[in-house]
Each structure stands twice: as structure tokens, then as C-alpha cells.
Amino acid sequence: MIQLAQILFILSVLVILHEFGHYIAAKAFKVRIEKFYLFIDAGFSIVKKKIGETEWGIGWLPLGGYVKLSGMIDESMDTAQMNGEAQPWEFRSKPAWQRLIIMLGGIIVNIILAWAIYTTMFATVGQKYIATDEIQKNGLAFGAVGEKVGFKNGDKIVSVDGEPLQQKFNWLIIDMLLGNTITIDRQGKQLNIELSDEQKGLILGTEGKDFVKPRLGNPIVNEVDTKMSAYKAGLKKGDVITKIDTKNIAFFDEFGDYLKNKKNDSVTLFVNRNGEDISIKTKVSSSGKIGFTPKIKDKLDFEIIKHHTLSTAIPAAVKESWQLFVYNIKQFKLILKPKTGAYKQIKSPVGIARQLPETWDWEFVWNFTALFSIGLAFMNLLPIPGLDGGHALFTIAEMVTGKKLSDKAMGYVQTAGMIILLTLMAFTFGKDIYQWVMDVITKK
Incomplete structure (x- = not known):
């Protein structure tokens, strides 16, 4: 129940603030907002109340949320409103630059939210990370798959694709999975290990981020x-x-x-x-x-806590958010390579919830919210019809060419996008629910 409560809290914060970004931008340009919903009200709402021109509500399906703008074909697929003449308060009657800002409003708020959370965390509890240099002083220990692809216990990572090491050990692991050439130090001699897409798939499918660990000293x-x-x-x-x-x-x-x-x-x-x-x-x-x-020496034994003042926390938070965004891009590139099988690791809220701690930890919850917020910003920037990035792409194309996609064509594009998104949701939810059921049966 704690895991469920955590994921619902995190999703609620992210969805409300993301949609608020669209809402406040639309209000600034005098676009009428017909609905503002946390979660999806497919068929019915848990709670709803109309205040002024806007219906505020909570849906029963925790797959996000939406702001319904007058004169726009969105997730609701309401095309009837597009049959009449465009009205001054409608989205479609606004200049392209205003529509673009409205579409990007949610993404901008997601990024600002991550900055704010990291700034607050760094200025209070400090910036915490597992130090790469400390954790591999005695070399690293690899699982069976790590050894199979060429690593040996005691190896030290020198660089990935010629780039210097990340200070943070968790980011180094991701770099190794995303890189091609891993340079190692083996008993004072430097060697290169080339990782193929198939080998990366083997690592992701069996050991994931745990394929490399701190090397333990004398067995206790x-x-x-x-x-x-x-x-x-x-x-x-x-x-x-x-x-x-x-x-x-x-x-x-x-x-x-x-x-x-x-x-x-x-x-x-x-x-x-x-x-x-x-x-x-x-x-x-x-x-x-x-x-x-x-007795296992936990990674937290190698944790570094860097304390910040507010003036140093702000740029550190900006840097952290940017690096997370870059890693989202890198991981997406990995997903697009079928041989790695990385697409199988995509998780729905069900899968994410199962990985959350079973006790409530506010520090973890807020850090995860910031990380998830950057992920949500990246996902919504993807040029897929049905996502903010898809709408933004067509608006930018209109600004460049001076030609606007017809409402009928936009309806078709939006329908295709929603089919793609719903198919992906069905796949990820189905996979995670099946795994959950199987784990219950086998009592994992």
C-alpha cells in the first residue's frame, strides 16, 4: 500500500503541475478552458465540479490527466466543436507563436519543478551521490554476465567511448550500457572492451544496473x-x-x-x-x-554529501536537471535499438510502483519526483501525435511554411497518435501486470 500511495502522490503532483503549465499559458492568451482533469475520466469521474467556464475533476484511470481547450483537437478527440466558425476565445484562433507556448507550457513547468526540487534538496540535506573514485578503489566486482562479455573482477573503468568518468557511479553504469568502447585498467594495463547491442541486451535482461558492484574485501x-x-x-x-x-x-x-x-x-x-x-x-x-x-558493503558506504548554500544550489540543480535530460535522450537511443531489448525494460506506473521502497521516505519521494519530472518533460517533447511534442511540431511547421494542417487532417493524425500511445500503454501495463501476477504465484 505504501508503494501505491507513493506512485499516486508522485503522479498527482506531476500531472497537476504539468497541466497547470498548459492552463496558465492558455489563460494568459485568453483561451477558454473547458476541463481540467487529474487522471482520465473515461466514462465517468470520481469527482467533478464546474467553476465558471471550467469543469474541474478527478478521473478514475491514473494514466495522466488533461486540460481541454476550446477549439483544439486533443486527447478527448472532440471534433464536433471544430465544425463552426473559429471564435476569439478558441485555441485555433490564436497566433501560432501563442499556440506553441501553450503546448510547451506543461514541459516548461516540469523542468522548473525539477530545478525547484533539486535546489531545495541541495540547500537542505545536500547533494548526495555514490562516488565513482571511491567505489572502485579496489576495482569492481562483476556478475556472471559481466564476466561473460569480457570484464573481470578487479577491473577499474578508465573511460567510456574516450570520455572521462562520471563522478556519480549510477551515471557511470548508464554510460557503460549506452557506450560502445569501455576502457579498463586490469592490473595496471589498459584494455578496451567492445560491447555489442546483443551483449547490452544480455546485461539489461538479466542483471541490469547490478551487473557491476563494489568489490568486497575479506569475506565477513x-x-x-x-x-x-x-x-x-x-x-x-x-x-x-x-x-x-x-x-x-x-x-x-x-x-x-x-x-x-x-x-x-x-x-x-x-x-x-x-x-x-x-x-x-x-x-x-x-x-x-x-x-x-x-556481509555486503552497501553502495551507500561510498556516498558523498556535498553541502550547498542557496546561491550554489541553484546552478547545481540546473546542471543536475540538464544531465538527467541528456541521459533520457541517451536511453531513448538505446530503446530504438531492437537488438538491445531495452524496450522490454520500459515500465508502466504498475512496474515503477513495485520498485519503490516499502516505507515512506520524503527525501526519496521528492528526488524521484524530480527525476520523473525530467523524464515526463522529455517524453512529452517527442514528436508523436497526441503528445505535446507532436502538437508543437505541427505548429512550428506552420510557422515556417505559413501553411496550417486542416482540421480534418489533424483529426486523422491525432487519432493515429492516440492509437500508438494506447498500444504502448497496453503493452507496458500488460507486461508489468503479468510479471506481478507471476511473482505472486511464485511468491517472489
Whole structure:
């Protein structure tokens, strides 16, 4: 329920302010607003009230919202109003430059909202990020897929496509998935790893952003499986494994690699327990395990907090918002490459809600709202009929050519755009709901 409440709150803030951007611009140019809706009122409304010339309401379908302007073919697909003569208060009677500003009003507000949130966050709790330099001091650890495409535990990332590293580790991961040539430092020697679209698809489909993690030092036992050999041999929580047989252990991945070569065999562990060095002999299973989980050093252990005054928070917030917008463009390019399978990772509000924390955290909620706001601004800029970017494109074309698309043609274009958008929504919602049902069945 907390996850549902968070996504509804975030969507409500974004939709209301986005539509308010259209509303305030339309009011400034004296365009009549017939409806202002949070969520879609397909068939019926949860709440509605007419104040003046505008019907204000809340729809039942949380797929966005809309402002219905007189004299405009929009999501409502109301073409009857276009049969009469254009009236001074109608959208279609306004100059092209005014119509363009009205169409871009929601996008502008989304960007301003992100700036405002980041400015407030940076000036209060600070600008927080996981430092790339800190997290890969001892190199990085890679999952099975990362190793399959050419990385090895201990590798350090030097550059991506010749560009210097990002300070923020999460952005570095995205750069690696979006890049082609990854330059690494492997034991003091620089090597290049070329990632194909198929390999990127393999990473995205199995490990995603978790294909690279901090490299753990000596294994510290966190939990011991009571059904496995390590428990029977006497391994305990808190033990620090320093050596296995004759091999000194500096990193946890070295321990795992050693066990893989000792399947169905026995090994001797040398551990430090409360300052005392002891040895434990245990069997290795056929899968190369002895039955314990290590204490994981969380990425937050590498978190940097940069404190700002209001004067420094504002430019930092502008830079953060711009970089997020650039990353939206990069990720969209990845989605357009079918071989990567990135399009399968697009999530509906159902999928997004399932990834939110199960406890309410205002700092997380506002940061996610800012991130989502930039994403919404980018999405609405796409030149797809039915989106703000589609309307803006036709208006710009009109300003350049001096020719306006006929109302009939605009109706056809709008219909085609809505079919595309509804198809994409059906695909993403269907995929996420199916995954949710399957996870419930398998009790994930």
C-alpha cells in the first residue's frame, strides 16, 4: 500500500503541475478552458465540479490527466466543436507563436519543478551521490554476465567511448550500457572492451544496473545456512575469512572463484574470530558453495554529501536537471535499438510502483519526483501525435511554411497518435501486470 500511495502522490503532483503549465499559458492568451482533469475520466469521474467556464475533476484511470481547450483537437478527440466558425476565445484562433507556448507550457513547468526540487534538496540535506573514485578503489566486482562479455573482477573503468568518468557511479553504469568502447585498467594495463547491442541486451535482461558492484574485501560471514557443510564445520556469523587452503584471501570474489574449482571436495578455511585465528575444514557442494552469505558493503558506504548554500544550489540543480535530460535522450537511443531489448525494460506506473521502497521516505519521494519530472518533460517533447511534442511540431511547421494542417487532417493524425500511445500503454501495463501476477504465484 505504501508503494501505491507513493506512485499516486508522485503522479498527482506531476500531472497537476504539468497541466497547470498548459492552463496558465492558455489563460494568459485568453483561451477558454473547458476541463481540467487529474487522471482520465473515461466514462465517468470520481469527482467533478464546474467553476465558471471550467469543469474541474478527478478521473478514475491514473494514466495522466488533461486540460481541454476550446477549439483544439486533443486527447478527448472532440471534433464536433471544430465544425463552426473559429471564435476569439478558441485555441485555433490564436497566433501560432501563442499556440506553441501553450503546448510547451506543461514541459516548461516540469523542468522548473525539477530545478525547484533539486535546489531545495541541495540547500537542505545536500547533494548526495555514490562516488565513482571511491567505489572502485579496489576495482569492481562483476556478475556472471559481466564476466561473460569480457570484464573481470578487479577491473577499474578508465573511460567510456574516450570520455572521462562520471563522478556519480549510477551515471557511470548508464554510460557503460549506452557506450560502445569501455576502457579498463586490469592490473595496471589498459584494455578496451567492445560491447555489442546483443551483449547490452544480455546485461539489461538479466542483471541490469547490478551487473557491476563494489568489490568486497575479506569475506565477513553474515549468515550461515544450517543445512550446509559450513554450519556443521563450525563457521559462525562474524567470522572473517583470511585464507582458504594455501591461498590468501583479499577479496570475496577470489574466495568464490577458488570454491568453483573445488566442487565436491574439501577445503580448510582460516578465519579470525574475535581476534583469534582458527582453522575450519568443510566440504564444498557440487555447485561450488559451502553455505554462508557474506556481509555486503552497501553502495551507500561510498556516498558523498556535498553541502550547498542557496546561491550554489541553484546552478547545481540546473546542471543536475540538464544531465538527467541528456541521459533520457541517451536511453531513448538505446530503446530504438531492437537488438538491445531495452524496450522490454520500459515500465508502466504498475512496474515503477513495485520498485519503490516499502516505507515512506520524503527525501526519496521528492528526488524521484524530480527525476520523473525530467523524464515526463522529455517524453512529452517527442514528436508523436497526441503528445505535446507532436502538437508543437505541427505548429512550428506552420510557422515556417505559413501553411496550417486542416482540421480534418489533424483529426486523422491525432487519432493515429492516440492509437500508438494506447498500444504502448497496453503493452507496458500488460507486461508489468503479468510479471506481478507471476511473482505472486511464485511468491517472489
